[in-house]
Amino acid sequence: MAINLDKLVSFHQNAVNIREDRMEVIAGNLANANTPGYKARDIDFKQAMSAAQSGQQSSSMVRTHDKHIGGSASTSPFDVQFRIPNQPDTGDGNTVEVQTERNAFLENGMRYQASIQFLDSKIKGMKKALSGGQA
Secondary structure, eight states, X not given: OOOOHHHHHHXXXXXXXXXXXXXXXXXXXXXXXXXXXXXXXXXXXXXXXXXXXXXXXXXXXXXXXXTSOOOOSSSSSSOEXXXXXXXXXXXXXXXXXXXXXXXXXXXXXXXXXXXHHHHHHHHHHHHHHHTTTOO
């Protein structure tokens, strides 16, 4: 019987990739907290995860000709959206709320670590099965 590693780890691999991209977006928000006019961005994890599971990619940029340069509008292959601020505008047009971003960063980091641990346990289980139960 053939072993399909993609089926074994694809869910957690997608989760780790999305969490990593979200971490970069949130870090960018924190880095630009004092940049006038900067708009805070985020990745909707549920939407990105369902797109990743169905094999879809972000449709922000599409190559219409073979000689066009490939790329995307953002560094993430997932749809990056603007975050709606909880507080009114500060006057400089910046929508980054540092405490909100810190909380999102910490929560995303914990979920990233959990995804890594799930992935690790899947791999350890596979190694144990392949070695005949020997640790």
